[in-house]
Amino acid sequence: MAKKIPTRLYLSEDETPQYWYNIRADMAEKPDPILHPGTLQPASAADLEGVFCKEPVRQELDETTRLIKIPDGLQDFYRAYRPAPLIRAYFLEKELGTPAEIYYKHEGTNTSGSHKLNSAAAQAFYAQQEGLASLSTETGAGQWGSAMAMACAFYGLRLTVYMVKVSSEQKPYRKALIETYGAELIPSPSDTTEAGRKILAQDPSTGGSLGCAISEAIEKAVKTDKCRYVLGSVLNHVLLHQSIIGQEVKAAFDKYDIKPDIIIGCAGGGSNLGGLIAPFMGDKLNRASKTRIIAVEPASCPSFTRGQYAYDFGDTAKTTPLIRMYTLGNGFIPSANHAGGLRYHGMNPVLSKLYRDGFLEARAVVQTDVFDAAIRFAKAEGILPAPESSHAVKVAIDEALECKRSGEKKIILFGLTGTGYFDMTAYMAYNAKAMTDLIPTDTDLAKGFSSLPDIPQNRC
Ligand SMILES: *Cc1c(COP(=O)(O)O)cnc(C)c1O
Numbered sequence: 001m002a003k004k005i006p007t008r009l010y011l012s013e014d015e016t017p018q019y020w021y022n023i024r025a026d027m028a029e030k031p032d033p034i035l036h037p038g039t040l041q042p043a044s045a046a047d048l049e050g051v052f053c054k055e056p057v058r059q060e061l062d063e064t065t066r067l068i069k070i071p072d073g074l075q076d077f078y079r080a081y082r083p084a085p086l087i088r089a090y091f092l093e094k095e096l097g098t099p100a101e102i103y104y105k106h107e108g109t110n111t112s113g114s115h116k117l118n119s120a121a122a123q124a125f126y127a128q129q130e131g132l133a134s135l136s137t138e139t140g141a142g143q144w145g146s147a148m149a150m151a152c153a154f155y156g157l158r159l160t161v162y163m164v165k166v167s168s169e170q171k172p173y174r175k176a177l178i179e180t181y182g183a184e185l186i187p188s189p190s191d192t193t194e195a196g197r198k199i200l201a202q203d204p205s206t207g208g209s210l211g212c213a214i215s216e217a218i219e220k221a222v223k224t225d226k227c228r229y230v231l232g233s234v235l236n237h238v239l240l241h242q243s244i245i246g247q248e249v250k251a252a253f254d255k256y257d258i259k260p261d262i263i264i265g266c267a268g269g270g271s272n273l274g275g276l277i278a279p280f281m282g283d284k285l286n287r288a289s290k291t292r293i294i295a296v297e298p299a300s301c302p303s304f305t306r307g308q309y310a311y312d313f314g315d316t317a318k319t320t321p322l323i324r325m326y327t328l329g330n331g332f333i334p335s336a337n338h339a340g341g342l343r344y345h346g347m348n349p350v351l352s353k354l355y356r357d358g359f360l361e362a363r364a365v366v367q368t369d370v371f372d373a374a375i376r377f378a379k380a381e382g383i384l385p386a387p388e389s390s391h392a393v394k395v396a397i398d399e400a401l402e403c404k405r406s407g408e409k410k411i412i413l414f415g416l417t418g419t420g421y422f423d424m425t426a427y428m429a430y431n432a433k434a435m436t437d438l439i440p441t442d443t444d445l446a447k448g449f450s451s452l453p454d455i456p457q458n459r460c
Contacts, residue, residue: 005101009086009252016083017247018070020240021278022059023350025066026285031353032324032457034060035311040455043321051218053228055126059237068240074125077154081110081117083248092380093400100403102396103260104416105249105276106383112177114341114386114418115272116147116232119241123230124151133226134158138188138213140167141340142174143386143418144232149181159183162190162216166207167340174422188213195219195317210344211316211330218319233269234314234323234348242275249413250279260291262399264414266391267295267304267362268341270348276415284359294399295351295362296391298370299439301334303327303347304355304362306440308449310458312346322453325352331451335438337367338426339387341417345448363395366437370394371430374420386418387426 024030033042048057059068070078089102107115127135135157139145145161152159161178165187168175178185188208189196195215199206206212214231221229232238253260263280265273273295283289295304307326314320316330327346328334334343347355354360367387374390376397377383385393396414403410420427429435440448452458 003256005088005256005258007088007090009088009256011083011248011252013079015251017244017251018075019067019247020070021243021247021282022062022065022068022240023274023278023281024063024236026282027353029353029357030063031349035322035457037313037318037320037322040457047321051221051229053123053126053130053132055130056123056237059240060235070244071125074122077121077125078244082244084109084245086249086252089381092377095376095380096397096400096404098400098404099407099409100400101409101411102400103411103413105245105413106416107245107272108383108386108389108416108419112143112146112150113422114143114147115242115245115275116144117150118244118275119232119238119271120144120147120151121154122241124148124155124157127157127228128155131226132157132228134160134224135228135230136160136162136217136220136224137230137232138162138164138210138217140164140210140213140343142167142171142178142422143341145178145183145185146174147232148230149178149183152183153181160217160220161185162188162213164188164208164210164213170425171422188216190216192216193219209316209333214315215317215319233271233344234346236348236350238271239274239348239350242271243278245272245275245415246278246280249276258411259289260413261410262292262294262412264294264296264392264395264399264412266342266388266415266417267297267347267351268388269344269346270351272415272417274348274351281354281359293360294395295355295360296395297362297364298337298339298342298391299364299366299437300337301328301343302364303345305364306445307347308452309352309356310452311455312452314346322455323349325349326355327452328445329448329451332445332448335440337438338423338429338435339367339370339391341386341388342391365391365394366439368435368437371435373397383416384420385416386420387423389415389417392416
């Protein structure tokens, strides 16, 4: 008889992965290069190093190295909160009455409450190695700012976080957490940068936006000695750092000879999904598996399912390099949705290419259904999921119920990217039945697409 799978699939310290896995090395067709917005030529390391740290830039442009060693000084920090629990959802399976096996990787056990710490720690580690004194970044929902504040405290770097003003008002505890770890928090737009002052002059009462906060953070990095800018999603080096998630799952699954049929992850900029699926996508690219991979996004911000595959800016101020990705247009403003971490107009270029080439499926879901699923999961498994993570929970439950109908005993894995303890306003809205589902019309989307850059690469 097959051995019983434990509720927690442990990895000991010497079984934990020593390498990140770079999906691009196994892609026969690579994603299109990042372009310099002025010359429209592929961006060079020199173009990017004025803004970002050197080693992450090297990783960003590396399409050939399959396995990249996780530096010892970073492994030390990872060991403080990793390996992240990989849990067999026995209680949820029972509650659903499904023959499917459900597993989830729980990235919310660290204080910042999400997977974002995996890349925050890596980026802070490299900044310290390069002799930098400080970093700057933006945060929308607050998870990335919290993760960076923790990482900078550990590696002894100063940090300035530009937090979208409405968000800093709506999520005071996120703001407090970031400040507790010693970072300077500036509600954006602010009068501390030219970009901020310009936006304030146009609209003094604005609540700010992620695009504006990005512009402020980049300006701060460029104008401050020994300071660089860090980003928490979308870029390839962030995806690479997050591959620790999938590498750990693969190591644990291999121990018990488990082969997932379906892998599900929520997708904002794509970093947790790209990290979770990395080694499994590698097997798929090498024709060694038929695992289905599903990206889940909010119906209010449907980059994969309704976006265009085009070159676009990463920010609304149109200052970043151009990235070919599924995008709703840098000018697209998603309606208020409680999954703040999924409100981004674009998607990581590697995942975009894989979706384009049919290696990845995508599904959009509405937030009331997402919260129904979140609460069903919370009651069965005891963990209150982040609204972002609950998108994956929703589709995992749907797939498990599909197995119940068909009688198939599939193996389902999903990423539980974080906990929802800082998102109680969202749960309060749900409990008060005050939550709405706002889906953009084609006219809304057309407005976003009209902000795409008018360059030759977008016309063919
Ligand atoms: C930021 C965030 C996400 C979405 O970001 P990705 O880069 O797409 O992973 C998902 N879940 C949580 C908890 C987050 O904080």
